[in-house]
Amino acid sequence: MKHACRKVSRLASDALDRKLSPLERLRLHFHLLLCVNCRNFRSSLQRLHETFEHIRSVQAHELKLTKDQRRRLLMELERKLGD
């Protein structure tokens, strides 16, 4: 994975946790226009996130993913999408 892609995948992941600054949003969107890998990564990420949100709303007490567990899943995803 290219350096720029790594940064962008981090931004895409951060965007689920916090509001990105205008500059960060710009950087993210601009890169997504050019890079199919990151587009794929982001849509996988969003599907994953939606799945988590769904599971959480259904089983609020049974399944709580810690930030660390989520990071590990994201790293797994990044690896799958590959270099």
Ligand SMILES: [Zn+2]
């Ligand atoms: Zn990229």
